[in-house]
Amino acid sequence: VKGMRSFKARVAAVLSGLVALVMLPTFGAVYYTTHANAVETANAGLESGARMFARLMASRASQLLEAVGLIASDFAFKEAVATQDVDTIRSVLLNHGGRVGADVAMVISLDGRIAASTSPGLEQREFPFMDLIARAERERRVTTVVLLDGQPLQIVVVPVYAPQRIAWAAVGFALDDALAAELRGLTQLDVTFVVTGADGTTRAAATTLELGTRGALDAQATGLAGMTAVTETELDGRPWLVRALPLGEAASSGSVLLKSPLDAALAPYFALRDRLATVSVLALAAALLGGFLLARGVARPVEALASAARRVEQGDYQATVTVHTRDEMHELAQAFNSMQRGIADREEQIAHQADYDALTDLPNRTHAHRHLERLLRTDSPLGVLLLDVDRFKEINDTLGHAIGDEMLVQVGKRLRAGVREVDLVARVGGDEFLIALQGVAGGQVERVAEHLGNAMREPMRLGDVEVYADLSIGIALAPGHGTDRQTLLRRADIALYDAKAARSGLQLYTPGRDEGHAGKLRLAHDLRRAIANGELEVHYQPKLDLRRGTVPHVEALLRWRHPQLGSVPPDEFILLAEQTGLIRVLTTWVVETVTRQLAGWQRRGLDLGAAVNVSGLDLMSAGFPAQVEAALKAVALPGERLVLEITEGALMRDADLALEVLEQLKRLGVRIAIDDFGVGYSSLARLRRMPVDELKIDKSFVLNLATSQDDAIIVRSIVELGHNLDLEVVAEGVEDAASLDLLRSFGCDLVQGYHVSRPLTLTALEAWLAREQDGKEGRRA
Numbered sequence: 001v002k003g004m005r006s007f008k009a010r011v012a013a014v015l016s017g018l019v020a021l022v023m024l025p026t027f028g029a030v031y032y033t034t035h036a037n038a039v040e041t042a043n044a045g046l047e048s049g050a051r052m053f054a055r056l057m058a059s060r061a062s063q064l065l066e067a068v069g070l071i072a073s074d075f076a077f078k079e080a081v082a083t084q085d086v087d088t089i090r091s092v093l094l095n096h097g098g099r100v101g102a103d104v105a106m107v108i109s110l111d112g113r114i115a116a117s118t119s120p121g122l123e124q125r126e127f128p129f130m131d132l133i134a135r136a137e138r139e140r141r142v143t144t145v146v147l148l149d150g151q152p153l154q155i156v157v158v159p160v161y162a163p164q165r166i167a168w169a170a171v172g173f174a175l176d177d178a179l180a181a182e183l184r185g186l187t188q189l190d191v192t193f194v195v196t197g198a199d200g201t202t203r204a205a206a207t208t209l210e211l212g213t214r215g216a217l218d219a220q221a222t223g224l225a226g227m228t229a230v231t232e233t234e235l236d237g238r239p240w241l242v243r244a245l246p247l248g249e250a251a252s253s254g255s256v257l258l259k260s261p262l263d264a265a266l267a268p269y270f271a272l273r274d275r276l277a278t279v280s281v282l283a284l285a286a287a288l289l290g291g292f293l294l295a296r297g298v299a300r301p302v303e304a305l306a307s308a309a310r311r312v313e314q315g316d317y318q319a320t321v322t323v324h325t326r327d328e329m330h331e332l333a334q335a336f337n338s339m340q341r342g343i344a345d346r347e348e349q350i351a352h353q354a355d356y357d358a359l360t361d362l363p364n365r366t367h368a369h370r371h372l373e374r375l376l377r378t379d380s381p382l383g384v385l386l387l388d389v390d391r392f393k394e395i396n397d398t399l400g401h402a403i404g405d406e407m408l409v410q411v412g413k414r415l416r417a418g419v420r421e422v423d424l425v426a427r428v429g430g431d432e433f434l435i436a437l438q439g440v441a442g443g444q445v446e447r448v449a450e451h452l453g454n455a456m457r458e459p460m461r462l463g464d465v466e467v468y469a470d471l472s473i474g475i476a477l478a479p480g481h482g483t484d485r486q487t488l489l490r491r492a493d494i495a496l497y498d499a500k501a502a503r504s505g506l507q508l509y510t511p512g513r514d515e516g517h518a519g520k521l522r523l524a525h526d527l528r529r530a531i532a533n534g535e536l537e538v539h540y541q542p543k544l545d546l547r548r549g550t551v552p553h554v555e556a557l558l559r560w561r562h563p564q565l566g567s568v569p570p571d572e573f574i575l576l577a578e579q580t581g582l583i584r585v586l587t588t589w590v591v592e593t594v595t596r597q598l599a600g601w602q603r604r605g606l607d608l609g610a611a612v613n614v615s616g617l618d619l620m621s622a623g624f625p626a627q628v629e630a631a632l633k634a635v636a637l638p639g640e641r642l643v644l645e646i647t648e649g650a651l652m653r654d655a656d657l658a659l660e661v662l663e664q665l666k667r668l669g670v671r672i673a674i675d676d677f678g679v680g681y682s683s684l685a686r687l688r689r690m691p692v693d694e695l696k697i698d699k700s701f702v703l704n705l706a707t708s709q710d711d712a713i714i715v716r717s718i719v720e721l722g723h724n725l726d727l728e729v730v731a732e733g734v735e736d737a738a739s740l741d742l743l744r745s746f747g748c749d750l751v752q753g754y755h756v757s758r759p760l761t762l763t764a765l766e767a768w769l770a771r772e773q774d775g776k777e778g779r780r781a
């Protein structure tokens with residue numbers, strides 16, 4: 001949401017930025033043009049003002065000339081000058097000067113004094129402009145502007161002849177406020193006369209401006225007087241265009257300032273500017289609003305999508321996103337919706353896969369277990385059926401997996417069709433199914449099971465073959481046989497194995513049934529698959545030669561890593577294998593594995609033999625020697641590397657047959673060891689005839705050798721007995737150094753036991769042997 005806000009802000013900022021970008025140059029252009037216009041107009045005004053001023057000055061100069069001409073040619077005047085009749089002179093001056101409105105008129109005597117004047121204050125003073133006299137003498141007349149007592153004065157000076165020059169006459173107009181006003185009337189310009197006094201200060205001598213402005217004028221006068229070109233300046237807070245013109249030939253005589261106020265000229269521009277500003281503000285507001293709306297138009301659907309995405313994240317796929325526009329946002333929303341549907345579909349698929357078996361589309365084991373637990377919580381009676389297809393492996397192997405798969409599908413369908421909708425039918429293993437009948441009591445459950453069995457009576461067409469699927473069914477009932485899932489399933493399983501064993505097709509769990517027995521059955525069942533699944537492994541335990549300190553043999557000991565039960569010790573499954581006949585398969589596998597390993601060692605120059613435990617059943621079954629021979633041949637291994645350990649009991653059960661087989665085996669060169677010697681009841685006479693090489697003292701005598709006097713006596717006797725029969729004697733189960741020392745003192749040939757080494761994996765054994773080798777070499781060195 002924060003991102004959205006900043007997005008809106010950005011859009012608004014960009015839009016208003018654009019507006020500003022457009023408005024600013026407009027402002028600039030408008031100002032520039034109007035201002036230039038105003039200045040130009042003002043300029044033109046100033047220009048014509050300047051011309052007007054020149055013309056005015058010229059016309060005044062000719063008036064002055066006319067007046068002074070009349071004075072100079074007046075007979076009475078000349079006479080008065082000659083007689084120094086000041087009163088008459090004055091009256092003539094007044095008379096002729098007054099006619100043109102001159103402000104001052106005077107007569108200057110040849111010695112440069114003002115002999116008479118219309119302003120009596122001037123009389124008898126030195127005429128201050130002697131240079132004008134000099135010029136007038138040369139040019140016969142002079143017209144110019146001078147400063148008289150700080151006041152600018154347009155003055156005309158001419159000589160007076162009678163017939164010789166007898167004096168000078170001068171007439172002048174003051175450049176005063178009245179003149180300024182007159183000029184203003186003609187030009188519409190403000191006019192100021194600026195003069196620089198003897199003390200060097202420049203000031204306004206006359207102006208059309210009000211008195212208040214005059215002070216400001218005086219302060220700026222020096223600067224203003226220098227503005228001989230049209231200049232824009234500010235005066236008393238107002239903008240002006242100013243032009244200064246010199247009043248006379250000499251700059252010192254002052255200047256006239258023509259001024260045109262700019263604000264008036266700019267007034268239309270200001271109006272325009274204000275209108276523009278209003279428009280700009282409106283445009284800006286419109287941009288902001290538009291930006292906000294536009295951003296909201298974009299942000300709304302994006303926000304909707306984002307919150308929809310969050311809903312999807314939380315697993316809600318229901319809400320669709322609607323965008324009421326016909327643009328890309330709409331497309332995006334549609335894409336999002338279809339993506340959401342896709343995710344929902346796929347998730348459903350995955351969930352389905354997690355809970356359903358891909359082949360039969362029935363619930364799988366996980367699902368079934370969950371379902372069972374749910375049902376068990378309801379406390380209603382429950383029938384649990386475990387169903388297994390008889391001979392399925394056979395069918396699968398002979399007819400192929402495709403047919404096998406098809407068969408499972410068909411079985412699944414028939415089971416599903418054979419029960420009510422509410423009942424659970426699940427596939428819980430390769431050819432194992434589970435049915436949970438809800439709210440059904442004992443007798444009824446068995447009837448349903450029978451019915452299901454019957455449903456299989458019809459042959460199944462699988463490809464081009466017809467197959468009968470026979471089911472074995474084990475039944476357990478809740479709450480009678482258990483109230484938790486594990487117990488119920490275990491008991492249904494036991495019933496199932498009983499059903500299989502009895503070939504009864506159907507078996508209800510019998511309370512108190514020996515679960516150990518059933519466990520064994522299960523184990524036997526699993527053992528069948530153990531070889532194929534690579535669950536079997538051979539570990540090796542070294543036999544140490546006490547005299548030489550070498551390891552001539554290792555004993556191969558079988559290990560089974562059951563996928564569910566973990567490591568199953570051989571004591572638990574060898575007997576089982578013997579009972580079920582599987583031992584033959586196991587022994588064959590061990591013999592082949594070990595001979596291959598021996599051949600490998602031989603190739604690598606490792607001088608090592610290995611002992612394999614052989615069951616009595618192996619020994620008695622036809623073809624065992626041939627099998628051993630084949631295994632040796634297959635890897636080109638000499639017989640003496642292989643030791644066969646046969647228990648005393650096994651040898652003695654059918655001693656004649658045993659003897660025969662042993663002789664066949666001896667012909668292959670293999671060594672024979674009698675295992676677990678001392679616990680059976682062997683006839684020494686028979687033992688003597690047996691072609692054996694080793695005697696392995698049963699570990700029950702060896703384990704406590706160091707502490708039990710009796711055991712020591714027995715072991716010592718067996719060692720002696722063995723030696724007397726020319727056999728090598730091996731003691732197994734040597735767990736401590738004391739026992740080992742005793743055995744050495746008894747002259748025992750070989751020892752085996754945890755004290756030397758525990759049974760080791762292949763890699764561990766090879767490492768152990770390498771360490772032993774190094775140790776020995778170390779000791780020898």
Ligand code: C2E
Nearest residue numbers: 557558570571574590613614615733734735752753754755
């Ligand atoms: P076994 O032939 O008497 O093997 C010796 C057993 O004694 C092995 O037990 C071995 O681990 C154990 N052992 C070795 N040294 C000591 C020791 O110092 N103290 C004690 N307490 N035990 C020691 P494992 O490997 O559990 O085998 C048990 C039996 O299973 C074997 O007894 C053998 O009869 C049978 N077995 C093992 N592998 C095979 C096989 O490949 N074929 C057949 N037919 N039987 C096998």
Ligand code: CA
Nearest residue numbers: 555613645675
């Ligand atoms: Ca053994």
Ligand code: CA
Nearest residue numbers: 675676698699
């Ligand atoms: Ca043994």
